[in-house]
Amino acid sequence: MIVDQIGEIAHGVHMLGHPAVPVFLVEGDRPALFDAGLAFLGPVYARQIQRILGDRHPAWCFLTHSHFDHCGAVAYLKDRFPQMKIVASKRAADVFERPNAISLISDLNQFAAGMAVDLGVDPGDTNFEPFRVDVTAGEGDCFEISPDLTVKAMETPGHTRDFLSYTIPQCKLLVSSEALGTPDETGYIVTDCLVDYDIHYQSMERLNTLDVETLCLGHIYACTGSDARHHMTESLLQSRRFYKMAVQFLTEENGYIPAVMKRIKSFEWDGKHGLRQPEPAYVLNLEARVNTVLRKWQASREPDQPTIYAKTAT
């Protein structure tokens, strides 16, 4: 099933906030949050957490990566739930210590508050605040929710270098966020290979070896059962399609990246209905995605193929 509404998506697993920027809560003796969305949604997440947990607090907040729309409300939630331990990769923890990264995350959260009306949420006055990671995690590290529920971290870089996916093997749950392809509201899957095409693809292949019943994605919807497995395999297929298409466009446009971006943006973003990533963020990411394809294609080029050099706008 594709779940695009806030609520319980599987037994004891809740999608909170707004499907466009969700956080996930798994109930147990030591309840766990996954990601912390946007700053202005902090009060919404907190209200929904309290409705589910009553007087109890989340024990963990597991962060997948250091992008602004996944860590925005950490400080707000930590203030509300002081015993909650913030978990992230060492690389992400380092990012959160860098003043320039913090100011970018803060600016982007402020910009994103303009989306509040579209999401039907009162923007309020909750701003992003810096925070510290309490526990750093790496490949295979485990954290207990209940004696019969354990969160296991998996290093799945490619969207960012600092990316961790999390599994709870006992209930076949995977929080992949953007380590897998990210759907838009039309069901098109965006290949989010921002730092390296092959590394991103290999991470998706690893995730595809897992037995998954409940899949928590970064944006728009979560899925269960056969739709979860379909999304995982489709992310691989779509990634290969994206690569082939971007190489074709690069060839046809003689490596002129703005022209390639324009062609991809025309069907991925322009004129699309429903919720979209803010245009500046989309364009920045698209440039990174095209460049990862170009680097892979240049590296795997046969000797008799002409070299294509990236040309950017002057």
Ligand SMILES: [Zn+2]
């Ligand atoms: Zn991201």
